[in-house]
Amino acid sequence: MPEFCDVAVPVPLDMAFTYRIPENASPVIGGRVLVPFRQHRMTGIVVEAHDRKPSVAAKNIISVVDTTPVLDDQLLRLGRWIADYYLAPIGEVLRTMLPLSAEFKHSIGYRIAEGGQMALHLAGMSGSSARSQRTPEEQAVEFRVLDYLSGSDGGLVRVERLRAATRASRRLLDGMVRKKWISREDVSAPQDAARTVKIAVLNSAEGKLNENQQKIVEMLAAAGGRLPADTVQSLNVPRTTLGTLVRRGLVQMAEEPADFTVSRSKPRTSPLKFQFNDAQTSALARLREAVAARKFSGMLLHGVTGSGKTAVYLAGMRSVLEAGRSAILLVPEIGLTPAVAADLHQIFGDEVAILHSALSDRERAEQWHRIKRGEARMVVGTRSAVFAPVADLALIIVDEEHDSSYKQEETPRYHARDVAVMRAKMANAVVILGSATPSLESYFNAKKNKYALIELPDRVEKRPLPNVEIVDMRVEFQETGREQVISRKLAGEIKDRLDRKEQVMVLLNRRGYSPVVLCRTCGKKLECANCAIALTHHKREHKMVCHYCGYIAPVPKVCVHCGSEYVYFLGTGSEKLEELLHGMFPQARIARLDRDTVRGHEDFERTLNALNEGELDIVVGTQMIAKGHDIHGVTLVGVVGADVALGLPDFRAAERTFQLLTQVAGRAGRGQSPGKVILQTYFQDHYAVQYAAQHDFVGFYEKELRFRSWMHYPPYSALANVLVRSDKLDDVLRWSGMLGNWFESTRHDGVRVLGPASAPIMRLKRDYRYHFVLKSPSREKLNTTLRAMLAYAAQQKIPRTQVIVDVDAVWLM
Ligand SMILES: [Zn+2]
Ligand SMILES: [Zn+2]
Numbered sequence: 001m002p003e004f005c006d007v008a009v010p011v012p013l014d015m016a017f018t019y020r021i022p023e024n025a026s027p028v029i030g031g032r033v034l035v036p037f038r039q040h041r042m043t044g045i046v047v048e049a050h051d052r053k054p055s056v057a058a059k060n061i062i063s064v065v066d067t068t069p070v071l072d073d074q075l076l077r078l079g080r081w082i083a084d085y086y087l088a089p090i091g092e093v094l095r096t097m098l099p100l101s102a103e104f105k106h107s108i109g110y111r112i113a114e115g116g117q118m119a120l121h122l123a124g125m126s127g128s129s130a131r132s133q134r135t136p137e138e139q140a141v142e143f144r145v146l147d148y149l150s151g152s153d154g155g156l157v158r159v160e161r162l163r164a165a166t167r168a169s170r171r172l173l174d175g176m177v178r179k180k181w182i183s184r185e186d187v188s189a190p191q192d193a194a195r196t197v198k199i200a201v202l203n204s205a206e207g208k209l210n211e212n213q214q215k216i217v218e219m220l221a222a223a224g225g226r227l228p229a230d231t232v233q234s235l236n237v238p239r240t241t242l243g244t245l246v247r248r249g250l251v252q253m254a255e256e257p258a259d260f261t262v263s264r265s266k267p268r269t270s271p272l273k274f275q276f277n278d279a280q281t282s283a284l285a286r287l288r289e290a291v292a293a294r295k296f297s298g299m300l301l302h303g304v305t306g307s308g309k310t311a312v313y314l315a316g317m318r319s320v321l322e323a324g325r326s327a328i329l330l331v332p333e334i335g336l337t338p339a340v341a342a343d344l345h346q347i348f349g350d351e352v353a354i355l356h357s358a359l360s361d362r363e364r365a366e367q368w369h370r371i372k373r374g375e376a377r378m379v380v381g382t383r384s385a386v387f388a389p390v391a392d393l394a395l396i397i398v399d400e401e402h403d404s405s406y407k408q409e410e411t412p413r414y415h416a417r418d419v420a421v422m423r424a425k426m427a428n429a430v431v432i433l434g435s436a437t438p439s440l441e442s443y444f445n446a447k448k449n450k451y452a453l454i455e456l457p458d459r460v461e462k463r464p465l466p467n468v469e470i471v472d473m474r475v476e477f478q479e480t481g482r483e484q485v486i487s488r489k490l491a492g493e494i495k496d497r498l499d500r501k502e503q504v505m506v507l508l509n510r511r512g513y514s515p516v517v518l519c520r521t522c523g524k525k526l527e528c529a530n531c532a533i534a535l536t537h538h539k540r541e542h543k544m545v546c547h548y549c550g551y552i553a554p555v556p557k558v559c560v561h562c563g564s565e566y567v568y569f570l571g572t573g574s575e576k577l578e579e580l581l582h583g584m585f586p587q588a589r590i591a592r593l594d595r596d597t598v599r600g601h602e603d604f605e606r607t608l609n610a611l612n613e614g615e616l617d618i619v620v621g622t623q624m625i626a627k628g629h630d631i632h633g634v635t636l637v638g639v640v641g642a643d644v645a646l647g648l649p650d651f652r653a654a655e656r657t658f659q660l661l662t663q664v665a666g667r668a669g670r671g672q673s674p675g676k677v678i679l680q681t682y683f684q685d686h687y688a689v690q691y692a693a694q695h696d697f698v699g700f701y702e703k704e705l706r707f708r709s710w711m712h713y714p715p716y717s718a719l720a721n722v723l724v725r726s727d728k729l730d731d732v733l734r735w736s737g738m739l740g741n742w743f744e745s746t747r748h749d750g751v752r753v754l755g756p757a758s759a760p761i762m763r764l765k766r767d768y769r770y771h772f773v774l775k776s777p778s779r780e781k782l783n784t785t786l787r788a789m790l791a792y793a794a795q796q797k798i799p800r801t802q803v804i805v806d807v808d809a810v811w812l813m
Contacts, residue, residue, distance in 0.1 A: 030069030088412030102361035116181035303456030305666025326390035355381030512536035521564030593621030661692035
């Protein structure tokens with residue numbers, strides 16, 4: 001065994017740390033070890049074992065957690081690639097890849113020190129010390145703490161137990177540590193991974209039973225003699241009754257591994273019709289051929305909305321399963337509804353693991369172990385499922401590959417689509433990126449033959465695409481003399497559909513009631529206390545909310561700046577739109593889908609089901625209504641404020657608008673009737689609006705690429721956003737000034753540096769924010785410059801957590 005090993009610890013530092021391997025310990029590369037780090041204990045991943053003596057004394061590993069690797073060679077390589085490409089600390093990258101935090105329990109313990117023994121002794125003799133500045137109550141608690149700790153034979157007592165026994169506050173314990181009366185230790189330790197449930201087993205029903213005992217025995221007998229203890233105790237009997245039965249030997253307690261079920265909703269009938277049209281058949285054939293070749297290949301599956309991409313994915317995955325290999329399907333955050341999970345269970349049975357955002361840490365860890373053991377070879381999940389520890393990976397599919405939820409907006413700031421491509425390369429597997437509105441980057445790569453381009457140009461069953469009509473809201477304003485939310489045209493079309501008992505969707509991509517509260521006297525807006533963002537009025541909940549940090553304020557009656565009564569609530573959000581529609585169509589049954597009405601996937605699905613069952617006439621919502629599956633009855637889609645995003649200072653604004661409009665327009669149409677889309681806009685000439693109206697992806701793509709090329713934006717340049725943040729404005733100005741000077745005084749051939757400038761959102765979650773945007777046609781040069789900048793920042797003692805490097809940033813706000 002080598003003498004040392006390097007361990008990646010989850011801290012914001014771009015390095016692994018060297019520890020000494022104690023005798024008899026045998027850590028494995030890719031396995032976890034428990035190590036001391038500063039005042040704490042942490043689990044880290046062993047990335048290397050060696051005999052190179054470090055320049056400073058190495059501490060010993062505390063214990064070895066895994067005897068076999070939890071990250072195999074391929075995933076370790078992938079982790080290193082992410083750390084390098086995104087300039088992310090390796091320990092934080094590896095922690096993100098392993099959803100096993102539930103297996104480590106953070107805990108603190110205390111033990112009595114010599115000074116404490118002395119104090120206890122003196123207190124016993126004199127009652128209390130006269131010079132003390134503490135209240136008698138505090139002294140009494142201190143005495144209890146010392147007494148309790150000394151009564152534990154001087155051993156270590158966990159903080160929870162100590163506080164429960166003595167009612168000592170953390171502050172008081174801290175004070176005692178400072179006086180050296182007690183000492184504090186980090187006793188964090190790995191926990192047993194497997195979760196078990198207690199099962200009550202009926203041994204015998206003989207003997208005299210009281211009424212409550214009889215109830216339990218009958219319930220167990222009816223269930224075949226075994227039930228989870230929780231279920232038994234949910235009976236309306238005292239909790240001690242079960243214990244009594246156990247003592248009498250009538251019932252026995254056993255432990256069993258917990259079953260894990262993702263979805264309790266019933267499977268729907270025939271989720272898949274594997275009756276493919278020609279385009280689907282040929283796409284599937286190419287997929288299977290590529291998988292069989294056992295070497296890397298990438299494909300972009302560009303299929304219009306409703307062209308049956310999902311059926312191709314699932315058929316492809318099933319053939320991978322039949323070949324005894326593994327596949328991963330990534331879906332955007334809102335995509336994994338209970339009904340989708342039920343479909344997946346029906347197709348893949350127990351062989352599927354579903355990783356969605358509603359899982360607890362523990363459930364996530366259980367799924368991870370199932371996959372690692374090879375029990376589940378089909379993995380479906382959101383972003384982090386790209387790290388699923390499957391063996392013999394044959395296929396990764398990224399559904400709706402343009403979706404921005406694939407980008408993680410915290411360290412490590414990886415993009416799951418790009419990681420999927422890299423993982424497939426390392427595994428000699430096939431990666432499929434699918435979308436009706438591919439990202440510019442992916443389509444560009446396909447055009448450059450980096451990926452094969454597969455088109456599904458038609459909707460299934462030859463259903464026609466909807467007709468799109470643009471309503472120019474400037475004209476509407478001139479003709480009506482009023483700022484309208486719903487144009488006369490849209491109102492007329494909605495009435496028409498309601499008369500014909502057809503269904504309508506209306507999109508307004510902004511939640512809340514009014515997005516701005518303005519004072520007409522002083523001209524100021526009501527802003528968040530933590531962010532430079534206007535608070536949004538939420539009428540039903542009667543409060544003002546910041547959509548960025550969650551800050552809540554009362555609804556103002558007078559201006560908070562000048563006291564004037566002339567405060568005005570301006571603009572329209574989805575809540576107000578719903579109210580307006582209720583007013584215009586009092587008979588209509590209306591529901592709203594946005595983050596205020598949808599708390600989980602179930603809410604989302606319930607509303608879509610109600611729509612499909614014909615229980616709703618109109619669904620109003622944010623971009624959420626553009627997502628999800630299986631909507632059949634909507635013949636009209638109205639888009640209100642289609643161009644909100646076009647006004648944002650972000651180079652992806654046009655792309656996002658085009659994608660949203662195309663996706664939501666895809667909701668219209670029932671059977672052979674094409675459906676209609678009314679697109680209200682103030683920018684009717686904007687190419688994003690025009691091309692979306694014509695369903696012309698290629699037209700949009702070519703126009704947008706010219707813009708990106710002129711402006712040196714992706715895909716022509718690699719781009720990184722460097723954000724400097726602090727809750728002290730002085731720090732931000734000083735640090736961004738230092739970095740700005742450094743960029744100016746050093747040469748970075750082939751890298752353009754813009755900034756420092758205040759970020760479009762100047763203050764967010766209490767932090768002031770300045771940023772730089774770096775662009776380069778050479779990713780290598782960009783990476784080298786960023787690395788040098790981070791080294792300079794470290795040398796200047798700018799905290800690593802306050803300089804955020806976002807490679808391939810999706811948002812520049
Ligand atoms: Zn005012
Ligand atoms: Zn805020």
